[in-house]
Amino acid sequence: MKRLALSIALIAFSAHSYALELTSSDISEGQLMSSKFEYKGMGCDGGNLSPQLSWSNAPKGTKSFAITAFDPDAPTGSGWWHWTVLNIPATTTSLEQGASGKLKIGHETRTDYGKPGYGGVCPPEGDGMHRYQFTIWALPEAKIDLPTDISPAVVGFTLNKIALDKAVLTATYVR
Known part of the structure; x- marks a missing residue:
């Protein structure tokens, strides 16, 4: 019985260790973001920089990546899209801080601010803590x-x- 439990634990650990991972030197899971990642406009006065992002352990068959940043807590009924980037080559494993608008790779599409590129965090004042979900997507198409x-x-x-x-x-943010 102990061997079976150990075998199951090792399989679970092994499977998890190869899962796609997203990290950042600028933002941390569950932690407040710096105002340099806040939008500049609509009552916000931040630096509007996209954070540094790195990813690893892409699954077999990955031909490109996409990045999205989404606020599910925005008081819209449908959340708020802050960033969408498509067609990042499979050989790319990171983007530097402030890369949005300067990308030589990938294709930035419109956000809920109405234009392409990173639109920083900007929750309404007094609306409490908002979560910002930065997602790396491994895709089967280039x-x-x-x-x-x-x-x-x-x-x-x-x-x-x-x-x-x-x-x-x-990551989180509040105003």
Whole structure:
């Protein structure tokens, strides 16, 4: 019985150790983000920088990556999309801080701010703590052919439909 339990534990650990992982030198799971990642506009006065992100352990068959940043706590009834990037080559494993708008790889599409590129965190004042879910998506296609002005909800639907795997890093912010 002990051998069976040990075998199951080793299999579970082995399977977990190869799961797609997302990390950042700028943001941490469950922790408050710096104001340099806050939007500049709509009553917010931050630096509007996209955070540094790194990922590893992509599943076999990954031909590209996508990144999304989403606030499920926005008082809209449907959350708020802060960033969508498609067609990041499978050989890429990180983006530096402030990469949005300067990407030589990938394809940034429209966010809920109405334009492509990272739109920083900007919860309404007094609305409490908001969660910001940064997600790396491992995709089986080298190119997802969606226009720049596509609805971010369509991007999210497409990614959920085809992803091989995803990893989420959730940071917080409050004003």
